[in-house]
Amino acid sequence: MPADQDLIGIAAVTAAHFCPLRLYLDRQEEHEEPPRYAVCKQVSYHLGAPFDPAAVWEEVLAVLPYAAEEERALFAQCMDACKGKEWIAFSDSDVPVSSGRLGIRGTVDKADPALPGFAITRSSEAPNAGVHAVDRLRIACYTACVRETLGIDVPGGWVEYIPSGVLRFCTPGPRDRRAMLRAIAAAKEVEAGKIPKKPLNPPCTRCPQQERCAPGPRRLSELL
Numbered sequence: 572m573p574a575d576q577d578l579i580g581i582a583a584v585t586a587a588h589f590c591p592l593r594l595y596l597d598r599q600e601e602h603e604e605p606p607r608y609a610v611c612k613q614v615s616y617h618l619g620a621p622f623d624p625a626a627v628w629e630e631v632l633a634v635l636p637y638a639a640e641e642e643r644a645l646f647a648q649c650m651d652a653c654k655g656k657e658w659i660a661f662s663d664s665d666v667p668v669s670s671g672r673l674g675i676r677g678t679v680d681k682a683d684p685a686l687p688g689f690a691i692t693r694s695s696e697a698p699n700a701g702v703h704a705v706d707r708l709r710i711a712c713y714t715a716c717v718r719e720t721l722g723i724d725v726p727g728g729w730v731e732y733i734p735s736g737v738l739r740f741c742t743p744g745p746r747d748r749r750a751m752l753r754a755i756a757a758a759k760e761v762e763a764g765k766i767p768k769k770p771l772n773p774p775c776t777r778c779p780q781q782e783r784c785a786p787g788p789r790r791l792s793e794l795l
């Protein structure tokens with residue numbers, strides 16, 4: 572079994588799934604948690620029990636002291652979307668999990684062995700049906716990790732789309748697990764220092780690294 576520091580983060584696996592070059596370029600920058608996620612995460616902590624929206628907004632301000640109108644508007648949207656819906660109350664939040672078998676690790680947003688079940692929190696809008704492809708990959712990774720670390724034997728997990736007020740269950744299939752294995756292998760190569768090739772037909776129009784990637788990947792030493 573690999574040591575903890577040798578396990579690949581699930582965030583790196585999803586970046587490699589999008590495009591291995593994106594993971595390579597992401598690795599060369601500092602990344603802060605997006606404010607959008609911080610707002611949704613704070614709302615999510617309170618779902619499944621009565622809560623006071625004003626008190627939750629105070630918590631958001633404690634986490635994001637420079638929250639602006641954009642975050643305030645998102646918070647109001649989340650409040651509107653989430654109220655009056657059925658939410659599951661999980662016993663634990665932010666639980667570190669890993670799979671030595673797959674060589675991955677992450678922090679699952681919610682878990683409860685008694686349900687049994689787990690959930691991930693997303694700050695994106697829900698698709699019309701089901702869950703986004705990248706969330707299927709996340710759920711495939713976390714299902715393996717919560718089984719191995721927490722002994723929670725479930726076929727899949729819940730995805731909370733907070734801005735839409737939507738909770739959906741995802742059961743990964745063989746196709747998702749194949750995508751997961753390919754993404755883990757690609758992420759391991761990048762973590763080992765290999766510069767990935769530009770894949771065929773990459774999703775460049777949706778890529779936040781488009782500008783840096785345009786001339787082709789460069790070695791870290793050239794970027795410093």
Ligand code: SF4
Pocket residue numbers: 589590591592593594596769770773774775776778779780781782784785
């Ligand atoms: S711009 Fe395209 S090739 Fe470059 S990292 Fe993004 S998806 Fe990959």
